[in-house]
Amino acid sequence: MxxxxxxxxxxxxxxxxxxxxxxxxxxxxxxxxxxxxxxxxxxxxxxxxxxxxxxxxxxxxxxxxxxxxxxxxxxxxxxxxxxxxxxxxxxxxxxxxxxxxxxxxxxxxxxxxxxxxxxxxxxxxxxxxxxxxxxxxxxxxxxxxxxxxxxxxxxxxxxxxxxxxxxxxxxxxxxxxxxxxxxxxxxxxxxxxxxxxxxxxxxxxxxxxxxxxxxxxxxxxxxxxxxxxxxxxxxxxxxxxxxxxxxxEGARAELSGLYFGFGDQTLDQQITVVHEAKDCTSRQSYRGVLDDSSTGIWNGCVDVRPGADGTDSEQSNDNLLLSKTAEVNTMPRLEILADEVSCQHGATVGQLDDTALYYLRSRGIRKDEASRLLINGFADQVMDDLEHHGVRGWVTARLGHGHE
Amino acid sequence: MLHVDDLTVSIGGTPILKGLDLEVGPGEVHAIMGPNGSGKSTFAHALAGREGYDVEGTVTLDGADLLAMEPEDRAAAGVFMGFQYPVEIPGVNNMYFLRTALNSVRRSRGEDEISAREFLKVAQEAMDLVEMKQDFLNRSVNAGFSGGEKKRNEILQMAVMQPKLAVLDETDSGLDIDALRVVASGVNALRGPERSMIVITHYQRLLDYIKPDYVHVLVNGRIVESGDHTLALHLEEKGYADFLGEDAELTGASA
Structure with a gap:
């Protein structure tokens, strides 16, 4: 045909x-x-x-x-x-x-x-x-x-x-x-x-x-x-x-994600949520872990159009850099053209927490394993409310761990 | 069992411990008391192996040189430190953490890993000891825990790890009277002829619940007085003023 x-x-x-x-x-x-x-x-x-x-x-x-x-x-x-x-x-x-x-x-x-x-x-x-x-x-x-x-x-x-x-x-x-x-x-x-x-x-x-x-x-x-x-x-x-x-009116979008880079990878997420109607809710919640010479990009935008009153939006982007040559470019952005809106945004870039590492090591956990625990703990939070065990199992296996 | 000889610790060039000596025999409970800033917590972290400390002197546990070991190796050698401020680790399941910790020290000691079923039994007993509910194990390590829950979690870990030497750093701080009772009875249940404890506290209150064999007063990086549990009562009554005078003199002399 x-x-x-x-x-x-x-x-x-x-x-x-x-x-x-x-x-x-x-x-x-x-x-x-x-x-x-x-x-x-x-x-x-x-x-x-x-x-x-x-x-x-x-x-x-x-x-x-x-x-x-x-x-x-x-x-x-x-x-x-x-x-x-x-x-x-x-x-x-x-x-x-x-x-x-x-x-x-x-x-x-x-x-x-x-x-x-x-x-x-x-x-x-x-x-x-x-x-x-x-x-x-x-x-x-x-x-x-x-x-x-x-x-x-x-x-x-x-x-x-x-x-x-x-x-x-x-x-x-x-x-x-x-x-x-x-x-x-x-x-x-x-x-x-x-x-x-x-x-x-x-x-x-x-x-x-x-x-x-x-x-x-x-x-x-x-x-x-x-x-x-x-x-x-x-x-x-x-x-x-x-x-x-x-x-x-009243639509809800929850976007979340995890990017986990090694080697020379570049992992790029471009998120735009446009609030065109009243009383809509949006959430953007992304986490990145970047090792070696990898690069992360997170460009998140909330665009609130005129008349989209009662908009409720939150953006967050948290990153963990595991190496001196890893890099992240994070750009949370808001464009608000309506009244009575609640928009929050934030981004963090950090390294492994030395105190947490010491705490785990003081319990007998080797340094490399303690690091892995902390990294996975950071990344796994993206999956907190993920109900599909098959998907969860695939991701944890892909990231080199599976403890459930 | 634990032998500390002329231990000095500096942090960022500032001397904190200035020649600490301590002998702890098997099964003994030693309380270390002292005013704020006397070096109590630094002593605990020096035993556990915190990085960034300049440490000199000798610390051995059953003859093994603790100061030469990484924190994880000290845990395998039988050291357990109960943190004054247990660290929150979001995303790491409490049960998984405990099992990983226990299996890590077992591997280091050349023992087999514990089976899932056997571990559940160990964890259940530990939970009963500190009166914790089942959901405790399924939460992230200390994340969102109340002050009392964090301290109970420390004692739970101690019960699972079964250390030779437990160092409890201000385990009573931030506890209400009910939580204090639970934590103290957990500690008492873990006392035994093969387990020594160092209980660090600012207040005598904890020692009403955990009766020490010896009490030491730490002031300005040195143990300035040692005695039995009546010394704690004396401190409760008189405060540290008697010893601070001596401390002021020492500080003056060294300046």
């Missing part, structure tokens, strides 16, 4: 010819590795003859159906959608049933940065989640990047719609294979109906030779709740940008 490319995709393909990559002067890309980003090459998605054998072992074992994309193409061998409850659509974008397919024509904002344009042009395949009612199972979308011969980077798209009063949990795992240079570019578009509740988790763990560019756009109707969690752990450059619009 061939379908003519939708106009927005055709437009994006046309724009590619005159595309300018972001530079240092673009605030949201200020600390990005521009030279490396310019070496990413994208093209139409193409299926691999054979998916590398190390992919399966990297996929977190979570209960529930999963959809696996490799280089922007569905991998039927690793995809297992099982039987889904009534009111749930979970499929590849290309398999979307007709009423759902119409939805794919719409987009959220059409950002004009190069990687968003590239995503519109080449991210033709991806995952669709549409839910009315409650889904008890966790829906797992896995995006795998395997640098290829014709182009080294892949693009894909995830669309999540929750109808009024619906609730669901979606985990997006982003991984890769091999030691070659490459990367992935994933755009997620989320629409929450009134009183809908979504728990959305990103596990970014690409190989150290690759780059990851993620963007999540969210529109929230009245009294809806978003809990977005980011575990930004892998890749040479791992970036996820959130653009959350609180459009309906």
């Amino acid at each position: 061939t379908v003519a490319a939708p106009t927005w995709q055709a437009d994006a393909l046309e724009q590619l010819a005159s595309l300018a990559l972001p530079t240092k002067r673009d605030e949201a890309w200020r600390y990005s590795p521009h030279a490396k980003l310019s070496q990413l090459t994208f093209g139409p998605a193409a299926a691999l003859d054979e998916v590398p054998s190390d992919v399966e072992a990297q996929i977190p074992v979570l209960d529930g159906p999963r959809l696996v994309l490799v280089n922007g193409v569905v991998d039927p061998g690793r995809t297992n959608l099982g039987a889904l409850a009534d009111g749930v659509v979970f499929c590849a974008l290309s398999e979307a049933p007709p009423p759902a397919a119409a939805r794919l024509q719409q987009t959220h904002e059409s950002p004009d940065d190069a990687f968003s344009v590239i995503n519109r042009a080449y991210g033709t395949e991806g995952a669709l989640v549409q839910v009315s009612g409650q889904v008890d199972v966790l829906l797992h979308i896995v995006d795998v990047s395997v640098p290829g011969a014709t182009h080294n980077a892949s693009a894909s798209r995830v669309v999540i719609d929750l109808a009024e009063g619906a609730s669901a949990t979606v985990v997006e795992t982003r991984i890769g294979s091999g030691t070659g240079f490459g990367g992935s570019n994933v755009r997620t578009e989320i629409t929450l109906g009134a009183e809908a509740t979504l728990e959305h988790i990103i596990l970014q763990d690409l190989p150290a030779s690759q780059l990851h560019i993620g963007r999540v756009d969210v529109d929230q109707a009245a009294s809806s709740t978003l809990r977005a969690r980011l575990f930004n752990l892998g890749a040479d450059y791992g970036r996820v940008a959130y653009h959350v619009h609180l459009v309906g």
Whole structure:
């Protein structure tokens, strides 16, 4: 079945010819590795003859159906959608049933940065989640990047719609294979109906030779709740940008995350929450641990539009630097154009607490193990209210500990 | 058992302990009393191995040179210090911390790690001792604990670690009378012929509950008087004034 490319995709393909990559002067890309980003090459998605054998072992074992994309193409061998409850659509974008397919024509904002344009042009395949009612199972979308011969980077798209009063949990795992240079570019578009509740988790763990560019756009109707969690752990450059619009009164967005860098990694989180309606609540709570010569970037913005009275927002970004050559750039920002708002923000950058280290050592715990305990204790607080044991187990194992 | 000979400690060039001598035999409880700033806490930290101290003199525990050891090795050798200000460690589960501590010293001593089931038994007994509820173990170490809870947690750790030498630094500070009773009875339950204790306190009150075999008065970095528990009663009545006079003279002489 061939379908003519939708106009927005055709437009994006046309724009590619005159595309300018972001530079240092673009605030949201200020600390990005521009030279490396310019070496990413994208093209139409193409299926691999054979998916590398190390992919399966990297996929977190979570209960529930999963959809696996490799280089922007569905991998039927690793995809297992099982039987889904009534009111749930979970499929590849290309398999979307007709009423759902119409939805794919719409987009959220059409950002004009190069990687968003590239995503519109080449991210033709991806995952669709549409839910009315409650889904008890966790829906797992896995995006795998395997640098290829014709182009080294892949693009894909995830669309999540929750109808009024619906609730669901979606985990997006982003991984890769091999030691070659490459990367992935994933755009997620989320629409929450009134009183809908979504728990959305990103596990970014690409190989150290690759780059990851993620963007999540969210529109929230009245009294809806978003809990977005980011575990930004892998890749040479791992970036996820959130653009959350609180459009309906009383909507609530809780965004949190952990970035944990080693070696020369750069881990970049760009968070924008726009309060457009009255009495909305937003929380941004991110923690970073940076070792060796790694760099963390946290650029968090709360944008309170005129008329968004009764806004309640908090931002916090706490960082632990474990080495003299590690670095973090933290920028909590508020732009307030409404009255009667409560906005708090703060950022901290610290080192391991010597007194705490001494306390643990005085109980017989070796210095290296005591350090590890403190580091994990700092990082684990991001997961305090995370109920999904599978996800929690994966993160703790990934960070080299598991004590529960 | 513990042998301290001419111990001097300076912190950032400032002398705090100026030649402290102390002998503690097996099973003995020694109280060290003294006014603020006399060096009581510094003595406790010098035994536990705090970094940043310039330490000279001799400290041995059953013949082993404590001063040459890292804090974790001192714990493995049987030293336990109850902190005056127990450290809050958010995100580190109390139970996990205790088990890691116990297994660390067991490994250092060449013993097998304790099984999860066996550990639960040990932890339960320790909790009963200090009258703690189960949820205590599932909370982060000292994080958000009240003053009394923190001190009870110290005694709980001591009960799990079963040290040869317990050094309790102002364990009574910040405790109301009920918490003091619980902490003191925990300490008393842990007294035994093989376990020595050094109880550091500013007030005599604690010694009503934990009756020491010996009392020492520490003033300006030296032990200036030693006696039995009646010395504490004397201090309660008269204060440190008698000894401070002598201290002033000493300070004058050294200046």
